[in-house]
Each structure stands twice: as structure tokens, then as C-alpha cells.
Amino acid sequence: MNSLSPFLPLTLSPSLPRMTYPAALALLDALPRWADAGAAAYRPGLARMAALMDAMGRPHERLRAVHVAGTNGKGSTASFVAAVGTAAGRRVGLHTSPHLFDFAERLRLDGRPAPHDWIAAAVARHRDDLRRIEPSYFEASVALAFLYFAEEAVDLAVVEVGLGGRLDATNVLRPVACGITAIGLDHTDLLGATLAEIAREKAGIAKPGVPLLTSADQPEVLEAIRAAAAEAGAPVERVREAVAVAVDSEAPDGLVLRLRTPVRDYGRVRLGLAGVHQAWNAALAVRLAETAMPGLPEDAVRAGLAGVRRLSGLRGRCETWAEHPRVVADVAHNPDGWRAALACARPAGAGRLWALVGVMADKDAGALAALLAEAGATALPVALPSARALSREALAAMLRARGVPVVDVAGVDEGVAWFRQRAGSGDVLLVTGSHLAVEALGRAA
Numbered sequence: 010m011n012s013l014s015p016f017l018p019l020t021l022s023p024s025l026p027r028m029t030y031p032a033a034l035a036l037l038d039a040l041p042r043w044a045d046a047g048a049a050a051y052r053p054g055l056a057r058m059a060a061l062m063d064a065m066g067r068p069h070e071r072l073r074a075v076h077v078a079g080t081n082g083k084g085s086t087a088s089f090v091a092a093v094g095t096a097a098g099r100r101v102g103l104h105t106s107p108h109l110f111d112f113a114e115r116l117r118l119d120g121r122p123a124p125h126d127w128i129a130a131a132v133a134r135h136r137d138d139l140r141r142i143e144p145s146y147f148e149a150s151v152a153l154a155f156l157y158f159a160e161e162a163v164d165l166a167v168v169e170v171g172l173g174g175r176l177d178a179t180n181v182l183r184p185v186a187c188g189i190t191a192i193g194l195d196h197t198d199l200l201g202a203t204l205a206e207i208a209r210e211k212a213g214i215a216k217p218g219v220p221l222l223t224s225a226d227q228p229e230v231l232e233a234i235r236a237a238a239a240e241a242g243a244p245v246e247r248v249r250e251a252v253a254v255a256v257d258s259e260a261p262d263g264l265v266l267r268l269r270t271p272v273r274d275y276g277r278v279r280l281g282l283a284g285v286h287q288a289w290n291a292a293l294a295v296r297l298a299e300t301a302m303p304g305l306p307e308d309a310v311r312a313g314l315a316g317v318r319r320l321s322g323l324r325g326r327c328e329t330w331a332e333h334p335r336v337v338a339d340v341a342h343n344p345d346g347w348r349a350a351l352a353c354a355r356p357a358g359a360g361r362l363w364a365l366v367g368v369m370a371d372k373d374a375g376a377l378a379a380l381l382a383e384a385g386a387t388a389l390p391v392a393l394p395s396a397r398a399l400s401r402e403a404l405a406a407m408l409r410a411r412g413v414p415v416v417d418v419a420g421v422d423e424g425v426a427w428f429r430q431r432a433g434s435g436d437v438l439l440v441t442g443s444h445l446a447v448e449a450l451g452r453a454a
Contacts, residue, residue, distance in 0.1 A: 028133035030125035034112055036132055036139065042146035053176035053199075057144045061152040062181060064138040068159030072102075074182050075301050078170040078211040079190025079225075081346050082290040085282060085317075085326055086190050086224075089294030090301070091167040092320035093313030095119045097305055102158035102166040104179070106147065109324055109340075109448050116154045120322040123157050131156060147171050148178040165301060173200050175213020186300040187214050187243070188293050189223040191286075192230045193345040205233040212237035220300050222246045224293040252292045256285050261329050261337075263315070268292065272299045273307060281317040283327040284353035325447040327353035330440070334432035336425065338440045338447045342368070344376040350441050351384045360435025362386040363416075365424040366404070366442040367393040367449075374399055377442065378411040386439075387414040389424040393445040421449035 028036075062069055077087040084105045094101040101119055108114035113122035131153055132139070139149060151171070158166045168184075170177045192208045200207045208230040215221050221243045223234055231247065238245045257265040263283055268275040268291070280291050291314055298313070299305055317323055325340040327350060339350035356362050364386045368374050381388055390404040405415050418424035421440065428438045440450045 028129045028136070030129045033129040033132035036136060037112065037146055037149055040139070040144060040146040040149055053173075055176065055178070055181055057142050057148055058152065058178045058181045060142045061135075061138065061144055061148065062155070064135060064142070065152060065156050066159075068155045069181050070183070071159040071162075072155065072166040072182065073164065073301070074166040074168055074184040075186050075188065075297050076168050076170065076179065076182055076184040076214050077188045077190065077297070078174040078177075078214050079188075080193040080207065080211075081341075081343065081349070082190035082224075082286065083169050083188075085287060085323065086188060086290045086294045086297070087167045087169040088321035088323040089291055089314060089317050090188075090297050091117075091165075092120070092317040093294065093298040093305070093310055094165045094167070094302060095320045096312035096316065097302060097309035099164035099302065100161065102154070102161065102163040103168075103321055104151065104154040104158075104166070105169040105323075106150065106171055107444050109444060110451055112150070114322065115150050116157045117322050118157070118161055118163065120320050122322065127157065128153065145178075151178045170211070170214065173207075173210040173213065175210050177214075180214055183216060184214075184219060186297050187216065187219055187221045188297045189214075189221065189225060189234060190290060190293060191345065192225045192227065193343060203229070205229040208233035209237050215241035215243040217242035218244075220244050220246060222248055222293060222296050222300065224248045224289040246296065248293050248296055249289070252296060254288050254292045256288055259283070259285060261335070264288065266291065268295065270295055270299060272305075275307065275310065278311055279315045281315050281319075282323075283329075284349055286349040286352075287326075324451075325444070330450060334429060334436050334438065336428070336438045336440065336450075338450055340444045340447050341441050342372055342443050344373055344380065347377050347380050347441060350439060351380060351386070354437050354439040355384070356435050356437040358435045360437060361433060363389065363428055363432075363436060363438045365389040365391060365418075365421060365428070365438060365440045365446070365450075367391040367401075367421070367446040368399050368404060368442040369393070369395065369397045370399040371397065372399075372443075374404055374407050375411075378407045378413055381408065381413045382411040387416060389416045389418050389427070389438075391418065391420055391424060391446070391449075393443055393449070395445060398443075398445070421446060425450065 091103040116123035253269040330336040337354040392401040
């Protein structure tokens with residue numbers, strides 16, 4: 010390594026102030042955090058990120074990046090891209106949020122979370138910068154991810170937008186390709202009340218001359234994306250026009266697709282994520298990978314799509330957590346996401362659907378109740394460990410008002426135990442509503 014590089018390995022320098030990983034997390038947790046404060050922690054604008062990047066030696070400028078925005082599916086799409094790159098032998102950094110079990114999951118290299126020692130050393134090195142600049146928790150996590158990827162000299166960084174796009178902390182990047190997944194009504198208090206307004210915010214990641222690919226299909230959304238891209242000077246590819254996708258078969262552990270892109274006819278390919286909604290996420294991911302990594306081998310695309318969980322570290326997307334009886338975990342937190350999760354978790358044969366649900370107070374719990382009623386599910390509402398969470402009593406009242414049968418349980422672990430004791434043959438329990446619900450499931454397992 011060049012001794013003049015600003016990206017020195019932090020853990021090897023004896024002059025750096027020492028800090029434990031728990032102490033580093035405590036420092037980060039003290040920053041304004043969406044998980045705790047919700048919209049009050051949202052700090053739109055790029056001034057703080059620019060200051061952080063300057064303080065860290067501008068690591069984002071060292072990255073060849075793919076930038077992925079959208080309402081639903083952006084985490085899955087980013088993970089597919091990263092997995093394909095890793096399968097092709099590239100060193101791939103992946104930033105997604107929020108994490109499920111450990112902050113280090115936000116900084117992954119070839120599917121592995123960043124070492125705790127590296128995070129502790131990086132936070133120690135930049136603690137004064139964090140205090141001076143006063144970023145949000147999310148801004149700090151993005152900055153650390155960019156620093157980690159630059160130090161590791163990744164071949165590709167795949168970066169998921171946090172909220173919106175135009176004013177998101179990740180938008181300091183100059184990527185080689187941008188992607189926009191499905192657009193729906195979420196965070197309407199911050200991004201706009203219509204699909205077109207939300208789409209325009211998401212399309213704010215467009216950059217001059219950088220291909221912008223989208224799997225969105227609503228006419229008003231496409232019009233907004235095209236307008237924003239035209240203003241930025243970005244060429245647009247509508248993936249649903251450029252790519253042919255058909256679901257060949259569906260199983261609890263994934264899909265088989267028939268896939269043809271402008272680059273290659275892949276024929277039948279297997280996805281390692283379940284749910285038909287993943288078909289267009291995978292199609293967009295393949296086009297982003299083909300764009301960012303020209304000459305990509307066909308076997309790398311196949312291996313990446315099939316091995317996405319192992320190669321990227323993705324968890325909690327229509328994931329079968331246990332069998333006999335079957336427990337499915339999905340981090341969906343808005344109506345479109347819940348609709349897809351319910352379709353993915355539907356029982357076979359004469360089995361019944363149960364849903365263990367916990368939601369944040371700023372989410373559309375009424376829509377969740379309506380979807381559960383439509384699916385004929387029995388609900389086990391729980392309170393989540395957050396000041397932003399909707400109370401179990403309020404959620405249960407909404408469910409009962411929609412005619413959804415409700416079972417009273419104390420928490421996620423008690424709910425899972427109750428289901429396992431009483432489940433019939435073919436019954437399925439879906440755990441959903443929030444990342445925190447799935448996190449609690451994992452901690453209870």
C-alpha cells in the first residue's frame with residue numbers, strides 16, 4: 010500500500026485512540042436515529058455527508074458503485090447485484106439498511122459483515138469529526154461503509170438508498186449505474202403524497218451520463234423518472250421493456266425463472282429468494298450487473314442469483330425460518346410489501362395462515378389488517394421494542410375491527426411457541442410488519 014494513502018489500515022496503527030466495539034456502538038447510538046425518533050431523525054441534505062467525506066479522505070470517490078433506490082425491493086435487488094459480482098470473483102462491498110442483528114451488517118464485503126475491530130478503530134479515529142459535524146446515525150453508517158470499502162479496495166460497491174434518493178446520504182456517490190425498483194406509497198409525509206412525487210425523489214439519484222435502469226411500471230412513475238433523468242442528463246432503460254421474464258416454477262426456497270436480457274438469453278435460472286415479486290428485482294439486478302461489469306460470465310449470474318443469501322448475507326425476505334411447522338420471516342413494512350409477503354407465505358393444501366405482526370405507529374396498520382382479513386389469517390399482534398412502535402392493544406383493536414381473529418401473546422418468542430404447540434399440518438406462521446419483528450424472531454430462535 011502506498012504510504013501516502015489516506016486509507017491506512019486502522020487496526021494496525023498503534024497511535025490511534027483505542028475504543029471497544031460496544032463503545033463505538035454507544036457513540037453511534039447517541040446520534041439522531043430513525044429507529045428511535047422516526048422522521049425527527051431525518052436530516053435531508055448532503056452538507057454533513059460532504060463534510061464527513063472530506064474528513065475521511067473522500068473515500069466515496071475511490072468507489073466504482075451501483076446505486077439502488079425504490080420503495081420495495083431495493084435491498085433484494087442490491088443483494089442480487091452484489092452476489093453476482095462476488096460469484097464472478099470480484100471483491101464486492103454491500104451497504105444496506107437497517108441491519109437485523111448487528112450494525113456490522115451494514116458494511117458487508119462478499120457477504121461478510123465488517124470486523125468489529127475495524128468499526129471500533131474507525132469510529133475512534135473519527136470520533137471528533139462525528140462530534141463536530143453532528144451527522145445522523147444513518148449518515149455515519151454510510152460514511153463508515155464508504156471508508157471500509159475504499160480501504161478494502163473493493164472492485165464494486167453496491168449501495169442501497171436509505172430514504173428517497175435526491176437528499177439521501179448515499180447520494181454523494183458518482184456511480185457507474187443507478188437502479189430504481191418498484192415505487193409505492195411509503196414515507197408520504199417526507200417524500201410526497203403521490204406516486205409521481207415519490208418517484209421524482211427516488212430519481213434524484215440520476216447523474217449525468219450514468220445509466221438509470223428501472224423496473225417500475227406505473228405510467229405516472231415512469232413519466233416522473235424520465236423527467237428527472239432528462240434534467241440530470243441520464244439515459245433511462247425501462248427494464249420491463251428491455252428484459253423478458255417469466256416465472257417457471259415457485260417453491261418455498263425460491264423461484265425458477267426464464268430470463269432474457271439484451272446481453273444474453275439465460276434460459277431457466279434459479280433464484281435463492283422466494284416470492285414472485287422477486288422476478289423483476291432479479292431482472293433489474295442482472296441488468297445493473299451487466300452494465301457495471303461488462304463481460305460478466307453467464308455462470309456468475311446463475312450462481313449469484315441462486316446463492317444470493319450466502320453470497321450477500323441477505324436475511325428476512327420471505328425466509329423460511331423453521332419447518333414442521335413452517336415459520337416464514339419477512340421484513341416488509343408497507344402495504345405492497347405485506348401483500349407480497351402474504352402471497353409468499355400462503356399455506357399449501359388445507360393449512361391455515363397465522364401472522365405474528367408488530368408495526369411502527371407511523372405505518373399503515375389499517376392496511377395490514379385489511380390484507381390479513383383478505384388472506385383469512387389469524388393474527389398474533391405484538392409490541393416491538395421501540396418508542397415508535399404501535400402498542401399491542403392498538404394493533405389488536407385495528408385487527409379485530411377488520412374481522413381478523415386475534416390471539417393474545419406477550420411477545421415474539423411466546424407467539425412462536427404458541428404457534429408451534431397448536432399448529433396443524435400445513436399451517437404457516439408469517440412474522441412480519443417491521444425489521445424489529447424479524448430481529449426479535451432471530452433472537453428468540
